[in-house]
């Protein structure tokens with residue numbers, strides 16, 4: 363086979379599939395045994411226990427139906443693997459633009475320092491920076507979050523070269539500094555980056571503690587003036603600020619490499635207008651990013667996350683860009699893990715079951731649900747496109763830069779995030795994330811699958 367025909371990803375049976383099937387069958391035998399027991403020992407007519415017995419039997423049948431349905435998608439567990447080197451070899455200069463959305467809603471529950479740690483690992487992804495844009499949506503409309511993001515834009519000029527030079531993982535500064543070996547912590551480069559981080563942390567914590575940003579800091583950026591007219595988090599105009607313009611040849615990190623674009627968005631909020639929670643902010647992000655960078659791939663993460671693999675973007679693209687099967691896949695979902703579960707996971711390992719059993723199983727049947735974070739979408743499919751058999755995506759167009767100065771882009775973006783923009787449109791219904799459901803992510807994923815698309819689950823742990 364010529365190298366351009368080698369697939370970018372493969373699928374294999376998950377490990378221990380037979381063991382799981384044996385386990386599952388043994389449970390089915392036990393369930394059947396309880397039915398036999400219920401049928402043999404039904405109390406006689408007139409016995410007061412008779413109806414209780416029959417009702418219990420009905421409940422057990424109902425439970426068994428639920429159990430059989432859930433086994434049906436656990437039966438064919440699969441595992442996917444990718445060939446990132448083939449992707450780089452064939453597509454390095456045609457890689458698409460990737461727009462990354464981070465959502466935050468409240469500076470007290472979601473401290474600005476945590477939010478910018480998420481932003482910083484995203485900026486440090488191993489991907490051409492001129493094709494990467496990170497957007498922070500702040501539903502809290504908080505000047506503290508904006509200030510922290512401004513600090514992050516300065517710190518990223520040191521952090522990104524550090525990550526690249528030492529090839530570190532994970533690239534969230536807080537997570538990285540929390541698990542450091544003694545040998546690394548002796549190096550001068552480590553000590554100087556740690557010092558910069560600690561100083562930034564101190565400034566952000568101070569501002570957070572006092573709940574305001576000093577006039578001295580306010581003078582550093584024109585964006586702060588937007589807060590002069592903000593009366594409350596639930597009543598303010600749209601704020602769009604591009605903090606790093608990746609197109610600007612003068613904006614470079616300390617090693618002279620370009621930086622990813624970084625933008626802050628706080629959509630308009632009015633007391634009499636329903637804002638539709640995260641789905642509403644995601645839809646505003648889709649439109650605003652479309653006006654600024656218009657990447658054809660969208661990654662969405664919650665503000666309290668980090669990725670443990672800096673190559674995730676490339677990994678996801680192996681699925682979406684594969685010439686043979688990629689055009690069927692609408693989104694690639696990654697698993698979630700939690701750092702703060704108890705040692706023995708007393709919550710019944712439910713997240714482990716999703717990661718190791720349910721999602722690999724769903725992946726063998728057309729793909730997993732979209733769970734709201736760690737998911738790469740195609741912009742087109744998120745905006746309502748239907749799957750058309752035989753239609754392939756054109757990557758050769760690659761990446762088109764938007765024209766216009768930063769202030770022009772900010773100005774034209776504002777109306778896209780206004781309360782009135784969606785009136786009389788299909789946003790929240792046929793386009794973007796769906797409204798009206800507390801799990802907007804799951805129903806959005808299902809509606810994408812109902813339009814004919816498949817999805818993929820990628821879990822790169824070994």
Ligand SMILES: O=c1ccn([C@@H]2O[C@H](COP(=O)(O)OP(=O)(O)O[C@H]3O[C@H](CO)[C@@H](O)[C@H](O)[C@H]3O)[C@@H](O)[C@H]2O)c(=O)[nH]1
Pocket residue numbers: 465466467468472499501638639640643663664665666733734735800801802803804
């Ligand atoms: O009005 C809102 C409310 C929430 N969020 C953000 O949405 C994310 C998820 O909200 P959270 O309250 O943390 O919900 P969880 O239950 O922890 O999140 C899971 O479940 C949600 C609903 O299914 C998904 O949206 C999330 O991605 C998924 O991680 C967070 O980053 C929030 O900042 C907003 O941007 N605006």
Ligand SMILES: [Mn+2]
Pocket residue numbers: 664666
């Ligand atoms: Mn959460």
